[in-house]
Amino acid sequence: MADESAAGVVVPPDEALSRVVAIVGVGHTDYAADYAASRSGDPGHEAPDDDSLCLAAFEAALADSGLTRDDVDGLSLSNMYGGADLEATAARLGIEPTYAVRTGGLMAGLIPAATVALAEGRCDTLALVYSAASRSIGRVFGGASHTNMGRHSYSYYHPWGWSSQAAHWAMMFDHYEREYGATEADLAHVAITVREHAGRNPHAIMRAPLTVDDYLASRYIVAPMHLFDMCLVNDGGVCVILRRADMTADLPHPPVLVAGWGSDRIHHSKMHFMVRERLRPQLQEAAAQTFAMSGLDLGDVGHFQAYDASTIHLVNQLEGTGFVAPGEGLEFAKAGEMRLGGSLPTNTSGGLLSEAYMHGWNHVVEAVRQLRHEAGDRQVAGVGASLYSLATTDEAFPVLFTRPEV
């Protein structure tokens, strides 16, 4: 459930910046343990805050990278809901960055912006750090507490009783059903597939297998969207460490290169582009930019990590990016093409729906693990290029990651 207040950072694609920066470290908090603790009602449970989440994620990523604190001279901080300032965070992390920025939170345009900073020599090694204590702060995702968010926001429609991110997905899927004759039982296969992947990920919050019957029996949030169509709400932190690609030779893992990116947004007629087009023009434009920058094309992509704030939005990105034709996404899911072993393994760690709601950050971590070929029993065999797609209800921000030989 992307918050519209957190818009992405627009960085124009530039072929000269392709493959000059690599992800060298990833780390995150223990989503499943924190979720279990927060749900246990244990009076001894101390809810994590932004500071503790950032530190835990940073330490995990640093250990993964094989670097030391002294190596990290850049910081890009994304606290979703509050948190300490840059100076205090740097001190807590134990680093002295020469380049430090604070960003919105969503993993949208942050890696391109970091690539520019590294390419311009503002720093050599940059830690992108994110936290969101969504569950502990009791974050709600609609209703009267969200007012005056502007004419593009759901808050505009409150007099008619229309509110929440869930309502966007519901309007999209109701239209999809009418347009293509699809059913809720068809959409269930998207949730089931992503859950199946989460079952192979020890870090995922929701790992129990899901059936069509379970799905159909689950309560509606905003019909036609069921509970299992919606992403989780949990606390967590993620850190991604980027470094100049020419400084990665001695590191323990193969570098994961930032090969290309793009972005586009809805400028007007939001309901038309969101409900009827399901952002296809924006997704097409952003993908075209990404492939032009990287020198690759759709057929080179062996793994897809897309922002599954809801099941239908994962379908929107599959179709809109061009992997399947509009209206064919649910058949693609039913045929097993999104599964491990299918033609396009998608959201292989369980995504926002079943792994953790980390505003797209956990998708990047999984892309890195897949491209390092260290994803264990959910590894996509021989994968060389992974497309990450962050699309909100307004914007599209894909990034293409590759192995060095691709």
Add this chain to the structure above:
Amino acid sequence: MAERRPDRPLGPGHDEFWGWCAAGELRLQRCSVCGHLSWPAVADACERCDSTELTWERMSGLGTVVSACTFARDYFRDTFPIPWDTILVELDEGALLISDPVGFTRDDIGPAMRVAVTFIECEDSAGPFRLPVFAPA
């Protein structure tokens, strides 16, 4: 009796829209340069081409239901009876409006269902107002 509703967005553009609703007219801002209808209302410039040549054009009030959804979750705490239906209507002039169905439910919506605007008496913290909703045409 007026129905209590969550607060309307007010301000430049929006105030004019609600003023026309009070007069029983559904009017949207038409751009004289590119012909686009901006909705939701804009303060002073076309959402498509940025021109400030806008006129408040009266709509036919007729349209087609494009999509709908039903709130099972009560986001507004007892303001609306749950389940609560909302619809997306494409006016014959082309703009897409989120609104409420009157005299029908989401289950009644067939292919290309035709609807017509009507206004209901409401109030929010800024006072009474008339809300455009849609009934079967």
